Amino acid sequence: MSNAIGEATPSGGSSLHRFANPGRFLRLSGIVLPWLIGPAVVLTGVGLGWGLFFAPADWQQGDAVRIMYVHVPSAWLASSGYFGLALASLFSLVWRHPLADLAAVEIGPVGAGFTALCLATGSLWGKPMWGAWWVWDARLTSVLVLLFLYLGHIVLVRAFDDPVRGYRAGSILALVGVINLPIIKFSVDWWNTLHQPASIGLTGSSMAPEMLWPLLVSALGFTFAFAAIVTGRLRAAVMERRIRGLLMAKAGAR
């Protein structure tokens, strides 16, 4: 059985493969995308503006704490983006879902961008607070490894003449790299690190509400922005693949 994206998919009428139809995906994503872009713009703007101008300065860090409203959301998106990449890779390897292949390819650069932003803003906070741009701390090092995993995935999926081989190799790397996510999360508990432990948990937060709320709004805005960017890139990738398929069919018909 071949789907309209142009790749063979297993037969059996799996509900997952219904969404491999590019027309259906484009229709669905066309409806969803404005509902991602709107909240992304509003929440990111409000969250960053609130954090920059209205949230209180920290008694110890001073105004440098405002870097947190960029740094923490980008750190969350770096890890959760990689989780999304691993999930897409799982769908790609196990169910041979062609949209999952494209999703993994499109998540990679966006996740790498957010990870680089997390590291850069962490560095900009570290210099005035710790007196160093960089320390080989367990949290910082494990996030640097995450950036290398993203970059490795970006390179690997494009390294083969046969794209399917690239998708499979990239999927294996992404799934192996998942081991880094709990290391990032628990590095501040497992090792004696310079990086502070988590201030927000499932059961509550040790942060003042005046700082917590703008952080949560900013994080939600970043999440919508990440989702909107990936959905938009995926729409473009589906159309580009369709264009390649049509051009090849036209060339073959001549």
Place this chain on the structure above:
Amino acid sequence: MTHLPYIAASYALAVLVLGWFSIGTWVRVGVARKRLAAIDPRRASLGERVVR
């Protein structure tokens, strides 16, 4: 405001990263839609039909 250069650089980087990906995606979708419309107008309109 203390540490202003570090704060300004952080927010500028955030705007740069978000802007870069957003504008890049917008341009890429636009180019793909136009190319698809030129090759196969019926399929290019698939993504827009429900939105209208």
